Amino acid sequence: xxxxxxxxxxxxxxxxxxxxxxxxxxxxxxxxxxxxxxxxxxxxxxxxxxxxxxxxxxxxxxxxxxxxxxxxxxxxxxxxxxxxxxxxxxxxxxxxxxxxxxxxxxxxxxxxxxxxxxxxxxxxxxxxxxxxxxxxxxxxxxxxxxxxxxxxxxxxxxxxxxxxxxxxxxxxxxxxxxxxxxxxxxxxxxxxxxxxxxxxxxxxxxxxxxxxxxxxxxxxxxxxxxxxxxxxxxxxxxxxxxxxxxxxxxxxxxxxxxxxxxxxxxxxxxxxxxxxxxxxxxxxxxxxxxxxxxxxxxxxxxxxxxxxxxxxxxxxxxxxxxxxxxxxxxxxxxxxxxxxxxxxxxxxxxxxxxxx
Amino acid sequence: xxxxxxxxxxxxxxxxxxxxxxxxxxxxxxxxxxxxxxxxxxxxxxxxxxxxxxxxxxxxxxxxxxxxxxxxxxxxxxxxxxxxxxxxxxxxxxxxxxxxxxxxxxxxxxxxxxxxxxxxxxxxxxxxxxxxxxxxxxxxxxxxxxxxxxxxxxxxxxxxxxxxxxxxxxxxxxxxxxxxxxxxxxxxxxxxxxxxxxxxxxxxxxxxxxxxxxxxxxxxxxxxxxxxxxxxxxxxxxxxxxxxxxxxxxxxxxxxxxxxxxxxxxxxxxxxxxxxxxxxxxxxxxxxxxxxxxxxxxxxxxxxxxxxxxxxxxxxxxxxxxxxxxxxxxxxxxxxxxxxxxxxxxxxxxxxxxxx
DNA sequence: TGAAATAATGACAACGTTGTCAAAACTAGG
DNA sequence: CCTAGTTTTGACAACGTTGTCATTATTTCA
Numbered sequence: 121x122x123x124x125x126x127x128x129x130x131x132x133x134x135x136x137x138x139x140x141x142x143x144x145x146x147x148x149x150x151x152x153x154x155x156x157x158x159x160x161x162x163x164x165x166x167x168x169x170x171x172x173x174x175x176x177x178x179x180x181x182x183x184x185x186x187x188x189x190x191x192x193x194x195x196x197x198x199x200x201x202x203x204x205x206x207x208x209x210x211x212x213x214x215x216x217x218x219x220x221x222x223x224x225x226x227x228x229x230x231x232x233x234x235x236x237x238x239x240x241x242x243x244x245x246x247x248x249x250x251x252x253x254x255x256x257x258x259x260x261x262x263x264x265x266x267x268x269x270x271x272x273x274x275x276x277x278x279x280x281x282x283x284x285x286x287x288x289x290x291x292x293x294x295x296x297x298x299x300x301x302x303x304x305x306x307x308x309x310x311x312x313x314x315x316x317x318x319x320x321x322x323x324x325x326x327x328x329x330x331x332x333x334x335x336x337x338x339x340x341x342x343x344x345x346x347x348x349x350x351x352x353x354x355x356x357x358x359x360x361x362x363x364x365x366x367x368x369x370x371x372x373x374x375x376x377x378x379x380x381x382x383x384x385x386x387x388x389x390x391x392x393x394x395x396x397x398x399x400x401x402x403x404x405x406x407x408x409x410x411x412x413x414x415x416x417x418x419x420x421x422x423x424x425x426x427x428x429x430x431x432x433x434x435x436x437x438x439x440x441x442x443x444x445x446x447x448x449x450x451x452x453x454x455x456x457x458x459x460x461x462x463x464x465x466x467x468x469x470x471x472x473x474x475x476x
Numbered sequence: 477x478x479x480x481x482x483x484x485x486x487x488x489x490x491x492x493x494x495x496x497x498x499x500x501x502x503x504x505x506x507x508x509x510x511x512x513x514x515x516x517x518x519x520x521x522x523x524x525x526x527x528x529x530x531x532x533x534x535x536x537x538x539x540x541x542x543x544x545x546x547x548x549x550x551x552x553x554x555x556x557x558x559x560x561x562x563x564x565x566x567x568x569x570x571x572x573x574x575x576x577x578x579x580x581x582x583x584x585x586x587x588x589x590x591x592x593x594x595x596x597x598x599x600x601x602x603x604x605x606x607x608x609x610x611x612x613x614x615x616x617x618x619x620x621x622x623x624x625x626x627x628x629x630x631x632x633x634x635x636x637x638x639x640x641x642x643x644x645x646x647x648x649x650x651x652x653x654x655x656x657x658x659x660x661x662x663x664x665x666x667x668x669x670x671x672x673x674x675x676x677x678x679x680x681x682x683x684x685x686x687x688x689x690x691x692x693x694x695x696x697x698x699x700x701x702x703x704x705x706x707x708x709x710x711x712x713x714x715x716x717x718x719x720x721x722x723x724x725x726x727x728x729x730x731x732x733x734x735x736x737x738x739x740x741x742x743x744x745x746x747x748x749x750x751x752x753x754x755x756x757x758x759x760x761x762x763x764x765x766x767x768x769x770x771x772x773x774x775x776x777x778x779x780x781x782x783x784x785x786x787x788x789x790x791x792x793x794x795x796x797x798x799x800x801x802x803x804x805x806x807x808x809x810x811x812x813x814x815x816x817x818x819x820x821x822x823x824x825x826x827x828x829x830x831x832x
Numbered sequence: 833t834g835a836a837a838t839a840a841t842g843a844c845a846a847c848g849t850t851g852t853c854a855a856a857a858c859t860a861g862g
Numbered sequence: 863c864c865t866a867g868t869t870t871t872g873a874c875a876a877c878g879t880t881g882t883c884a885t886t887a888t889t890t891c892a
Contacts, residue, residue: 137878148842153880161840180605184543185878188847193540205769206566214558217585226584226606229573249536250582358773384773391775413561417714417740418774419747493848504872509850517870541848544877 136177145173156181183226187251195226196440197252199243199261202231204357205384207412208429212258212281215433223441228252232261240266247276254278254440258433260325262292279440281432283326285451291443293436293452297327300425300458301334301379302341304407307423307460308377309342312469313405316344317375319354319364319385331381331409350375354385361385365392369404376404376469383408383415386422390465401467411461420464427458492533501529512537539582543607551582552796553608555599555617558587560713561740563768564785568614568637571789579797584608588617596622603632610634610796614789616681618648635796637788639682641807647799649792649808653683656781656814657690657735658697660763663779663816664733665698668825669761672700673731675710675720675741687737687765706731710741717741721748725760732760732825739764739771742778746821757823767817776820783814 142149147170154162155170162170173179187193198216200209213229220227230246232239247255247270255271255278257264262280271278279291286292308316318335321328332351339346349371352364361380365388368375380386386408393404400406400420408415411426435452443449498505503526510518511526518526529535543549554572556565569585576583586602588595603611603626611627611634613620618636627634635647642648664672674691677684688707695702705727708720717736721744724731736742742764749760756762756776764771767782791808799805 150842163840182544182878183607184540187540188538188544189880202570206562210562214587217587228582231570231573251539387773391773394775414770414773417743417770419750506872519870538848545850
């Protein structure tokens with residue numbers, strides 16, 4: 121295993137340090153430190169000299185020395201539920217990674233399995249062992265008050281991706297979940313559907329409530345009464361969608377369209393419908409939420425709602441980083457917009473069958 | 477934003493340092509250092525004293541100081557292709573994370589988009605900026621010789637997850653891809669199928685070749701001739717599977733079963749078949765590879781091959797860590813086993829239609 | 833023009849560990 | 863019991879940065 125005593129012709133050029141930069145720029149190391157940390161009270165001409173030297177040497181501050189000396193770790197933790205269907209988390213991960221790279225931070229991962237009786241201990245251990253400056257909490261963890269309380273106690277700033285907004289200085293991003301649900305329901309109504317089923321998501325997710333509200337509002341606006349037998353509980357899983365769909369399709373007067381609170385449950389719905397020999401969208405229109413890969417890979421492909429998850433994650437992470445850098449940050453004033461992606465799982469309802 | 481000059485009643489208890497441990501144990505800091513780094517030449521009685529002190533204070537070495545002082549970074553990079561379908565990478569991620577946690581290492585992520593003309597530059601930058609000790613390369617990056625060459629030049633050890641084994645001291649894990657493909661093909665043959673289509677994967681992946689070979693071997697063993705019109709190229713994507721299936725089903729004498737080199741392409745095959753009104757498995761049996769979530773979420777659910785990806789990733793990462801710690805590590809002598817997961821997309825072929 | 837206020841810069845300690853090398857404590861052999 | 867060799871331990875520098883505080887340069891104002 122490389123036991124050959126290979127002579128090193130070039131003894132591996134050592135990375136330049138702050139001293140090298142200081143010498144080249146003709147200033148003290150402290151001044152270099154000020155420039156690279158964007159501190160004030162540096163004469164523009166000095167700044168330029170230092171920047172030129174940094175450039176010339178391709179200098180990068182040594183992260184370890186920085187951490188050891190300073191009070192920051194330049195590390196952000198991403199704590200998430202490790203799901204079966206990773207496409208949401210993949211997007212969150214990509215967005216957070218992007219923001220961290222831009223801000224010079226490192227992203228550390230803590231996947232959790234829920235339900236977890238040791239949740240708080242696990243988070244506690246992660247946060248203290250990994251020496252984090254801040255934490256990003258995607259849904260549904262962002263809604264867990266225990267975690268928020270713990271992080272507040274430890275005085276660790278955090279940012280959440282969740283439909284539920286919190287206190288004044290709370291860092292979180294939302295998207296127009298309620299509106300999207302309204303839009304997709306209205307879309308079905310415009311296609312002539314009057315008997316509209318709804319499958320709720322896992323109540324632990326804030327989005328569940330919002331999506332349900334959008335459905336209700338669309339019914340109200342269209343003057344369609346809410347029928348409780350058309351609303352079923354689900355858990356965001358394929359199986360739960362299948363079960364809920366079974367109940368809906370077993371009704372004496374089943375819905376002609378079903379709004380499932382995510383794509384997995386919509387896939388379950390389609391699965392159940394096909395097992396019964398129903399044609400989609402001929403006999404039943406189905407819509408989902410999230411535009412996960414499965415939405416376009418089942419037959420028929422799903423009409424669904426796409427959210428800008430990557431952008432949301434990136435945005436909230438960079439907000440967190442700016443807060444960590446001491447900037448005064450305002451919470452985002454506007455939720456991100458979602459939009460309906462129309463595919464083959466929905467279609468016109470020829471007969472106005474609600475008048476029978 | 478917390479502008480209230482809140483007095484700190486408990487001024488945040490500082491974490492214990494190696495000095496605290498040394499004092500409590502009645503030894504020098506160097507001896508403590510020896511104990512926590514498992515160095516030799518420490519008297520057992522001394523070791524115990526130190527371990528007790530570490531325990532009592534709940535001491536954890538400061539990572540930054542360690543890095544700054546020593547020659548290691550305690551960081552492993554995971555470089556991967558950022559795919560549409562993340563389920564393979566999710567498993568790799570989980571396995572690598574687990575091994576890193578066990579070994580006291582931190583895992584850093586570099587997602588890449590392929591094809592990427594700046595591939596080498598991106599990797600180069602990541603490796604040098606992030607100060608890594610080692611790198612894990614899941615498929616297909618593990619087969620990219622440019623990356624291997626770069627890492628060798630930089631003298632950064634790496635471990636690969638790929639079916640292709642390399643040099644003697646190469647660190648990599650395999651699973652029995654060829655055997656699994658053989659098994660699943662044989663399974664179809666046992667069900668009476670004689671006209672067996674095959675959809676190849678992306679040639680950039682080592683698995684593509686191995687899976688194809690297993691198919692061929694199963695045909696040979698069964699005494700079935702290889703018909704070139706039954707073998708189609710694919711790219712592991714849903715679309716490419718759909719296209720290949722179209723070609724196969726357009727044949728005057730189409731196959732009665734199709735082996736797709738992954739689940740996405742199998743889903744595409746099912747999609748295409750259903751569009752033509754074919755019944756599955758009545759008219760056509762379909763199998764996939766990988767047991768991704770989609771395999772169980774389409775209708776009918778897919779017979780597929782499950783690989784122990786999490787274990788493979790964990791195992792190869794911990795091998796890498798042991799190598800980094802200076803241990804003499806032997807490459808794994810045995811590939812991991814895969815197994816066939818039987819679901820509803822395959823069925824008996826009643827008529828022996830190859831004799832017509 | 834001079835004094836006071838402010839801005840810019842620098843000297844040096846501190847951060848918590850590991851590496852180097854020397855010293856001390858043991859062990860074995862005569 | 864002494865000596866040489868070996869094992870165990872410790873003192874201290876080094877790692878590369880930021881924080882603190884003192885010093886110097888510049889600006890402002892009377």
